[in-house]
Amino acid sequence: MKMTKIYEGAYQWIMYGRDPHKPEKIIDTNQYVVRTAKRCLLIDPGGIELFAPMLAAVLHHAPVEEITDLFASHQDPDIISSLGLWDQALPHAKLHASGLWEGFLRHFGCESIEYVAIPDNGGTINLEGVVLQIVPAHYLHSSANFNIYDPQAKILFSGDIGAALEAPGAPMYVDNFDAHIEKMRYFHQRWMPSNQAKRAWIERVRSLDIDIMAPQHGRIFKGDDVKRFLDWFEALQVGIAV
Amino acid sequence: MSGSQTKSQFVAVASIAAELSAVMEVAKEISLAAANAKAIAFRAGEKAKGFQPITDFINDLAKETIALVNKINEHALLLYRLTVNEQRTTEACKRFEKVAAMTTNAAYADSLTQPLEQAQLRMLACRREFDAHVAELLDQLAEVMHPARAARVIAANSRIEASQAGEYLQSLQAVAESVDHAAQVIHVKVHRCRSALSLINSPE
Numbered sequence: 001m002k003m004t005k006i007y008e009g010a011y012q013w014i015m016y017g018r019d020p021h022k023p024e025k026i027i028d029t030n031q032y033v034v035r036t037a038k039r040c041l042l043i044d045p046g047g048i049e050l051f052a053p054m055l056a057a058v059l060h061h062a063p064v065e066e067i068t069d070l071f072a073s074h075q076d077p078d079i080i081s082s083l084g085l086w087d088q089a090l091p092h093a094k095l096h097a098s099g100l101w102e103g104f105l106r107h108f109g110c111e112s113i114e115y116v117a118i119p120d121n122g123g124t125i126n127l128e129g130v131v132l133q134i135v136p137a138h139y140l141h142s143s144a145n146f147n148i149y150d151p152q153a154k155i156l157f158s159g160d161i162g163a164a165l166e167a168p169g170a171p172m173y174v175d176n177f178d179a180h181i182e183k184m185r186y187f188h189q190r191w192m193p194s195n196q197a198k199r200a201w202i203e204r205v206r207s208l209d210i211d212i213m214a215p216q217h218g219r220i221f222k223g224d225d226v227k228r229f230l231d232w233f234e235a236l237q238v239g240i241a242v
Numbered sequence: 243m244s245g246s247q248t249k250s251q252f253v254a255v256a257s258i259a260a261e262l263s264a265v266m267e268v269a270k271e272i273s274l275a276a277a278n279a280k281a282i283a284f285r286a287g288e289k290a291k292g293f294q295p296i297t298d299f300i301n302d303l304a305k306e307t308i309a310l311v312n313k314i315n316e317h318a319l320l321l322y323r324l325t326v327n328e329q330r331t332t333e334a335c336k337r338f339e340k341v342a343a344m345t346t347n348a349a350y351a352d353s354l355t356q357p358l359e360q361a362q363l364r365m366l367a368c369r370r371e372f373d374a375h376v377a378e379l380l381d382q383l384a385e386v387m388h389p390a391r392a393a394r395v396i397a398a399n400s401r402i403e404a405s406q407a408g409e410y411l412q413s414l415q416a417v418a419e420s421v422d423h424a425a426q427v428i429h430v431k432v433h434r435c436r437s438a439l440s441l442i443n444s445p446e
Binding site: 060 | 331334349351352364
């Protein structure tokens with residue numbers, strides 16, 4: 001599992017992905033960790049197949065007992081089907097996820113971990129004074145869906161928004177936005193159901209100061225590419241299957 | 243617990259639930275046969291005097307079987323939950339061991355020791371609890387065999403009493419046959435449950 005620090009200050013953001021041992025037919029995912037002095041938040045910790053390489057990678061940065069929080073942007077298996085295993089590894093941790101998905105996510109096994117239900121209008125996660133904002137991104141693509149915004153690091157974890165379907169081992173960052181568009185187009189048109197939801201999200205996100213937009217699949221956007229993405233997404237018709 | 247063992251355990255527990263549900267249906271049939279027999283015996287009056295107390299026995303046996311099967315069903319459900327727990331803890335142990343093998347050079351590799359040991363303890367506790375409940379379930383299934391055997395004896399007596407019931411002979415003999423058949427079906431199904439459980443209990 002490749003590890004890339006995407007922010008380093010008083011705390012760190014680390015991206016884990018491009019696992020060379022990933023089974024061929026499962027979609028590649030990016031996992032993110034926010035590491036403060038004594039705590040660790042796993043953002044979209046991944047599917048059951050990724051549990052071992054993911055935990056093995058995190059143990060380079062934090063001991064098990066300091067992995068205190070998990071966040072699931074939505075309910076899909078590539079996001080959080082590893083929950084039952086985290087539940088046994090981290091019995092005192094908290095899972096931050098939409099209240100709408102609680103009864104569904106518990107099917108993965110959630111006996112020990114505390115389920116912290118996020119209301120529809122979002123909320124915050126406070127990691128030793130690092131306050132992360134939980135930003136609503138409903139219907140993009142899941143009906144109860146959230147992003148994470150870190151105003152200090154100026155990072156937006158955007159979940160499936162900005163995702164791209166790439167060949168294995170793709171670079172971590174978008175280096176040519178125009179060339180990247182075709183890797184994103186179908187994903188956004190087919191997986192995102194609502195133009196109305198898309199416009200509401202763009203309006204919300206444009207008010208944030210963002211240096212890095214970090215999706216759950218594909219490459220990370222930096223600097224002007226964030227604005228380019230928002231403009232491109234705004235013009236894109238989504239929900240094409242109906 | 244290996245992958246195939248887990249699968250066979252799930253299948254065995256599910257098949258026990260299916261067999262028990264069939265036993266319940268048969269027990270209800272016996273209960274219906276008892277009510278039917280009672281009505282015939284009442285109409286037959288003096289001619290079926292010896293048959294009347296038998297109908298009460300048949301009814302009691304059906305009730306006893308239904309109560310026992312209800313109890314066993316609860317146990318089978320618990321076994322299913324234990325199988326799920328055991329599968330989850332076994333899977334966690336396997337994955338934790340994989341992590342341990344992958345992290346020999348990680349700064350915090352040692353912090354995995356405690357969760358791994360705890361998962362192994364939970365897995366053993368699950369296995370012990372499962373084995374204890376399988377043993378109890380086997381005893382309960384043996385208990386269900388008693389009313390089934392008694393039902394066959396009563397069926398034999400019913401045939402004798404039916405033979406003295408004149409024009410009601412055929413109706414009462416049909417009741418006796420129905421009770422006998424139901425008892426045999428229960429015997430076969432409970433035997434299947436016991437075999438399925440014995441398979442789970444056998445060492446790999």
